[in-house]
Amino acid sequence: MTYENSLVFARACDQNDTLRTFRDQFYIPQVNGKDAIYLCGNSLGLQPRTVRAALEQELLDWQNLGVEGHFHGQNPWFKYHELFSEKEARLVGAKPGEVIVMNNLTTNLHLMLVSFYQPTPQRYRIITEFGAFPSDQYALETQVKFHGYSPDEAIIELKPRPGECNLRTADMEAVIAANADSLALVLLGGVNYYTGQVFDLAAITKAGHAAGARVGFDLAHAAGNVVLQLHDWEIDFAVWCTYKYLNSGPGGVGAAFVHEKHANNPELPRFAGWWGHNQEERFQMKKGFLPMVGAAGWQLSNSAILTMAAHKAALDIFDEAGMPALRHKSEQLTGYLEYLIRDLHLPETSLQIITPADPTARGCQLSLLIHQNGRALFENLTAAGVILDWREPNVIRVAPAPLYNSFEDVFCFAEILRKSWEVVNK
Template identity: 65%
Template sequence: MNFLPTPEFAAELDAQDALRDFRNRFHIPLTPEGRSTVYLCGNSLGLQPKAARAAVEAEFESWEKQGVEGHFHGTSPWMHYHETLTASTARLVGAKPVEVVVMNNLTTNLHLLLISFYRPTAMRYKVLMEGGAFPSDQYALESQVRMHGLAPEEAIVELVPRPGEHTLRSEDILAKIQELGNTLATVIIGGVNYYTGQAFDMAAITQAGHAVGATVGFDLAHAAGNLKLALHDWDVDFACWCSYKYLNSGPGGTSGVFVHERFANRPDLPRLAGWWGHDPSDRFQMKKGFRPMTGAAGWQLSNAQIFPMAIHRAALGLVDEAGGMAALRQKSELLTAYLEFLVRNLDLPREMLEIITPADPAARGCQLSMLVHHNGRQLFDFLAAAGIIADWREPNVIRLAPVPLYNSFGDVQRAGQVLAEWAGKAK
């Protein structure tokens, strides 16, 4: 498509957008003057669905009127509440219902899964991750290898870009997996790197990891609700994700877990156990001896977090109503391409500003990371003063994420216009 940087062109794209009305289902933050902001920070915290408040109020009412009986009565008894999220979650990540469960928070779930899927031996003990991963992943892996009596500097192998490059090449990831061979126990990589916005070829990574005998998992914090995933078909062993970024389920929202169905009936697989993961047929008999539920649900520890899950259910409903990730991804690619056009149309030298997110739509989500070599913080403040809500990452990266559920092409055009105003002053 031949893009134009004008408001009229953006308005034409918005008029053709089948998803344009979903924007009205969200609360858009306002500037101090009362104008709508251009919110491009959904990769950090998604906006509040208007349905969220009513969803939580319904559970407050159930608690108010029924007390403990709310576990067993009402339209959505709490005893089975997490099950109301299963079908939508499975569709979201390309899984079978038995392979997913919603519980806890992201890093908690990452630890629970690593307990089961990082099982080092004297020979096979190394874990492969991308360098510059989100700190929680780094801390989790460091502590996991230490619990096995290993030194992180020896057990953890970090993938880094080639000199002069900002992102990893797929062939280098696959080559490193092959090089590590039978010393590699586990691969754990972010589906989308939070800093650069690079999306990794999860199918190829999984195949390569399995070929050398390693387990393969992904932190999908920046991929769930952003990319069209097919975890079951890709043969991924395990994965987890948060719900507060592209899934719009509120700050600190609940987390999703995927465990491939080949582990569904593996009570021998080491795990940390809790009573909510116990076989429900005799859970309330309070017996000793943990017998895990079938599938991912067997990794649960505690009762469902009803209020966060109520928000999450409302948010997932919007994804389904929009036509799922296929429809959202189609709009997302066009939105991000338009943003890329507007940034490149500034015609600034790389020594001043460069996009470090891959240009290939298949290798990125709906995020562009701009490396601002001079006065980056001033540009971020300039955007903020104009009502453009972006994200600043030290030392000099600005992340912009046009989210297909609530961002418009007009939003993107407005951001490009403000960038052009800054560029005119900076040249």
């Protein structure tokens, strides 16, 4: 696409956008009496208009049926997780039996580490990225300590080359190969939350397996953002949240993927709960855990129906739009955002885009490294009706989500950025 820096061009793009009507399915926050420019879907997605009715349906079944809602409600709670199998699988490129909606992201990560991080005196190291999201760092630190190892010794962090902001795939593969004799696990974010870099999951998985390690990913910033093929890439496991690009509400339910080569292995170590036990025998209340087939065998407790109802409403919209179409629009929107920011002609010593320029190596998000007056700039943007987020020490993350953001949103943001820059740097 050849971009133009004009409102006429932005509106023409919106008129030609086959996904433009999806915006009407979301509530847009109001600032100063008008729609905000909401560019924070990488942190919390907007509320779908269908969520209220979805929640009310479950509340009505609870009101009218009580415990019988488990079996006789409109969406019986006993098998509620099955409502997600097909659509969640399409979202991440999996088979239906390989995905499960449950718990939250970090709980699921710990459950996966119980199964897939089994260190030995010879193989105990974990490779992750430098500056991973804190939850991942804390989970790895505590899992390593639980097994009696020192995080400083057991955890290897992948760092960009000096003077660079992003990791090179070849460098990541080289570190994996160099530690093959002691490597137990590779665990990375699918998209780095700070820089917005999308990692080459297929290549990393191949390298990890060649080194004899298990490979997993935190897809919090990847699910609903980029096209994934978890099954075909033979990734061992993955976890994600649903409240960012998937628009399922603050603190919403999490999800997990376990490749079928592991998911159907009842002998794989795991922490068990009764909702993961064979549901045909669950209410016999007998000793002896017999896991359900597939990823469902990692469930612990009965489903958190209200948060799952919100996710179901959001996922239905996502599935209707389809990841290929969303990804196509995302590349155009983010490309337009980059074009407009660069058209401000600000020196990189003042404002630097640290997200890769290659569209295949990024999703919706551009991370702007602000070298002067960054916090003041962020606050000025916020006051002008732009909702985005600030990450210490000096990054503003801007994320136009294709389901509800428009080209006009992006154009107006760039105009406000120009004016705000002039105000805080005058």
